[in-house]
Amino acid sequence: MPRRRMYRRLLVCALAALTWVSAACAVPQGSGGDTGNDGLVLAAAYEEESLHPLLGHGQEGAxxxxxxxxxxxADRELRPALAAGRAHASEDGLxxxxxxxxGVRFHDGSAFTAADVVATYRSLADPRYAATVASEYEMIDSVRAVGDHTVRFDLAHRYAPLPHKLTLGIVPAESLDPGPGAExxxxxxxxxxxHPxxxxxxELAEWRRGDRMVLTANDDYWGGRPAVRTITVVFxxxxxxxxxxxxxxxxxxASLPPALADTLRDLDGYRVVHHRTADHRAxxxxxxxxxxxxxxxxRALNHAVDREGMIDAILGGHGRPxxxxxxxxxxxxxEPSSAFPFDRAEARRILDRAGWRTGGDGVRNRDGTRxxxxxxxxxxxxxxxxxxxxFASDARAVGVDVSLEGLGWEAIEPRMARDAVVLGGGNPFEPDLVAYPLLHSSYGGDGYNNPGFYSDSDVDDALDRARTASSPGARTRAYRDVxxxxxxxxxxxxLAFLDHSYVLRDAGWRGYRPVVEPHTHGLTWGPWWNVQNWTAAS
Known part of the structure; x- marks a missing residue:
């Protein structure tokens, strides 16, 4: 069967399995239109375990x-939020x-000062807090206040893209203070x-786990009073x-898989939008x-996969190889030359030369290893x-047998060092934020950072050169070397950089701006990345 035709068959079968739930399903109390004319009700595919920034919430802003x-x-450029202007680097970059x-205040009325920034970033370096994002800030050696309205970051080594690490949400210093004599x-x-x-x-008004979350507008927000007064997120x-x-x-x-979103193009009063992303599947x-x-x-598997066929069939064409x-x-x-052409003949030649011989069942083996x-x-x-x-179908076509297991992440994580996994990630802002922890050998086995213990000294060297480069040209050359x-x-x-797809009610508000998105879950990016700036449609 031709490859793309086979993929389309897979997609049709999957969509057929998504049989419409009976229209008689009851509408949960509190959803739908009971927010009046000044709120939004959104559906989320994922529910975060925690809203703590130091445990990963909103790490990329929004x-x-x-x-x-x-x-x-919207242009993917950094702009000041709690900062009053640009970050200034010393001549040596350290x-x-x-x-x-x-004049900024937290939701509880307390004043925001440099002490809150210092407490937030210092907690990353203290293993007693067990901040899950700590390893991604190892370049920060220390942070201290210079008065109430200036902070200074001292780095362990030169790190050109430091401002991209400063999108981490700031929490009140008091929330990190264990109290007198306590650890x-x-x-x-x-x-x-x-209770963030x-x-x-x-600010969070209500969180019924497994059901919904309700946010209410912060009338004292330094950026102005939001016109969208409530956001109800239904899980x-x-x-x-x-x-x-x-x-x-x-x-x-709501967000939907691209092909499924396109089936709702006829829904009266709604529109379907597809956002380009840097969100890869690998x-x-x-x-x-x-x-x-x-x-x-x-190498062989990289040539064996039909990326274009997957994008056409699985994503309805909404993605890029x-x-x-x-x-x-x-x-x-x-670097465009990094692409692997779809060439199953070449994949077979690579395996043949390496001594992987095809057995009677069509699966290769070498020295007794299947x-x-x-x-x-x-x-x-x-x-x-x-x-x-x-992927399993393409691998089988060149003699590699891939068994599939669908599990929860709690069962997947302990097995990632030995078993392959369909991983996602990426952002369109700064390559170091994703490429370094994913590819550098020093991150081997660090959760979803390099879970398979990939190690290549030349890749490590190029990544190190990129993050310490003193000129844009040197950074570009280093990343191309990577x-x-x-x-x-x-x-x-x-495999692909997939589009993120959404179905939106096409009335009531102005301010939607399409963006190139990172890999995110929950209410951060998406069409409502700038919802605090929306205004009522006349």
Whole structure:
């Protein structure tokens, strides 16, 4: 069967499985139109475990509850948030000074000062807090206040893109103070993650876990009083459920897989929008596995996959092929020659030359080792499931047997060092934020950062040169080197940069601006990334 036709068959089967739920489903109390004319009801596919910034919430900006020192505009450029202006670097690049905005208050009425910034960033370096994002800020050696409205960051080494690390939400210093004589405790045990206090345009009014979250406007927000007064986020993990409830008019907006979103183009009063992203889907190839640890297998699989066919069939054409975590949207930093052409004949030649011989069952083996491995994917993610199925089919076509398992993340995480997984990630702002923790050997086994222990000294060297470069030209050359080396020694099979797709009620508000999105979940980016600036339609 032709490859793209086969993929389309997979997609049709998957969509057929998403049979419409009966229209007689009851509308939950508090959803739909009971926010009046000044609120939004949105459906979310994911519910965060915590709203604490130091546990990962809103790390790339656009949190509705917290502000960082900087955030991003629609042009993907950094702009001051709690900072009062640009961050200034010393001549040697080891010290950065940031002026702070005056007159800002947290939701509880307390004043925002440099002490809050210092407490937030110092807690990252204190292992007693067990901040899950701590490893991504290792370049910060110390931070201190210079008066009430200036902070100074001293770095362990030169790090050119430091301002991109300053989008982390700032929490009140008091929330991190364990009290006289007490020792700090892990943040996941704190109630702050479910009762957050920030400086953002909205504050949490209610959180019924597994059901919904309600945010109300912060009338004292430094950026101005939001016109959208309430945001109700209904948690609906099943794609089909969100689509059916959109058709029933319960939601003002929701995310859906691209192909499923396109089936709602005829929905009266709504529109479908697709946002370009830097959000990749990739298959990890753990180096500690006897099959995926073989360089020939990794190279062959990169040639075996039909990326264009997957995008057409699984995403309805809403995506772009990927062979690297650095997306084309980053311009000259992306290296076009890093792409792997779809060439199954070449994949077979690579495996033949490496001594992987085809057995009677069509699966290769070498020295008694069968060319087989397991690929994990989150069971509740229909798009990743389809990518896993398509990847397994392409691998089988060149003699590699891939077994699939759909599990919860709590079961996937302990197995990522040995088993492959359909991974997602990426952002369109700064390549170091994703490429370094994903590819550098020092991050091997650090959760979702380099889970398969990929290690290549040339890649490490190029990544180190990129983050310490003293000129834009040197950074560009280093990142292109990263991608060329990655093509020679791939630790992943990058498949696609997928579009994020949404169905929106097409009335009531003005201010929607399309953006190129990072890999995010929940109420951060998406069409409502700037909802605090929306105004009522006349």
């Amino acid at each position: 949190s509705k509850i917290f502000d960082g020192l900087y955030d991003y505009g 010290t950065w000074t940031v002026p702070l905005r005056r 700090p405790e892990p943040l996941h045990t704190s109630s702050f993650g479910s 206090v920030g400086t953002g345009p909205y 609906a993990g099943d794609d089909n459920t969100r689509a059916q409830r959109l058709r029933a008019g319960e939601f003002d907006g 298959v990890t190839l753990p180096t500690r596995h006897p099959v995926t640890g073989d360089l020939a297998v990794r 990927a062979s690297t975590p650095i997306p084309p949207v980053l311009g000259d930093l992306h 060319a087989a491995f397991t690929l994990l994917y989150p069971a509740d993610d229909s798009v990743r499931k389809l990518f896993a199925q398509a 991608q060329r080396e990655l093509r020679d020694d791939p630790g992943f099979v990058f």
